[in-house]
Amino acid sequence: MAHSETEADVVDVLTADHRDVTALIGEIWSVRDPMVRRDLTDTAISELVRHAVAEEMYVYPAMRKHLPDGEKAVEHDVEEHQELERAMKELEGLEISSTEFDTTLRRLEEILADHVQDEETEQFPELRRVIPHEELVKLAGKVETAKKLAPTRPHPGAPNNELFHKLAGPGVGMVDRLRDMITKRATK
Template sequence: MSTDTDVIDILTSDHRDVTTLIREIHTVDDAVMRRDLADTAISELVRHAVTEEMYVYPAMRRYLAGGDKAVEHDVEEHKELERAMKQLEGADVDSPEFAQALAQLETVLADHIQDEEGEQFPQLRSVVPPEELVELGAKVQAAKRLAPTRPHPDAPNNEVFHKLVGPGVGLVDRLRDKLTHRATAPTPE
């Protein structure tokens, strides 16, 4: 993505990428490929969620009527997504637990995407100055480079935690990914 892409376009593209990866998991029989697809989807979704919490949720609180309530709802969905991703991460790809975690992830993600793309993103686009949306997009892209790549369901889901502790957690996650040869989404440039 270019540096003048706005945050809504970036996050919408993330949604498409993750849902495509999840659809591919259903079509692949090879266990290694299924694991790689699942791990890549997880890493992409974690980075997406963390950067939303860092930059988009503060903008929602500031600009949207009912923004605090919308953010609370979205944070709860992020927690559900993290729990499903943690189960998915630890399950054998041929097990019923993997299928259950994947189904739970898909259900919560579909609702989350509908909330954001159907309501929140259009509202943000109508009230946030375009140059600020582009600035937020650049911040999100930069933050994705340092963000965690693994779910941490017991960690706080807030801007301050992610800005202060997130880069360290991300460094440890990326080191673990490298040492274990875990597939992850490409780091944004």
């Protein structure tokens, strides 16, 4: 089956995720109601965790395979994912109206901005240059599926790698979604 050039590829999907999470963080800054801030924070965390897991499962192996400095780029991105996870875990435990919450949210925002900059200006254009469009479209489908099964909460102690996510991720994700349901935690 032929794919048209207008079909969304993995870069489109991941870039849209970046925009969504960045907008959610902007909303968190714009509201003062603690319950709304908590809901927005939980949603941003959930979306960011799922995005990171999907990248680690499918995009990073493609980067390692196709980019000349792929291994180095992946190492850098995984380090940023770990920093993001630590900040998200802290946010989950902080009082929403505390100065510590704002400080940690600002740190998360800065790490995310750096991560987005690296991916969108360097790695994503390079992936589009070296991987056929049809393969990038297939990767988009895999990423979307992975996001549906992925955990919704940060697990900073878990390995940030493809094998762990493929073997344990769906189980961890199921437990997270059950916890979300029981606690009525807002996630998309």
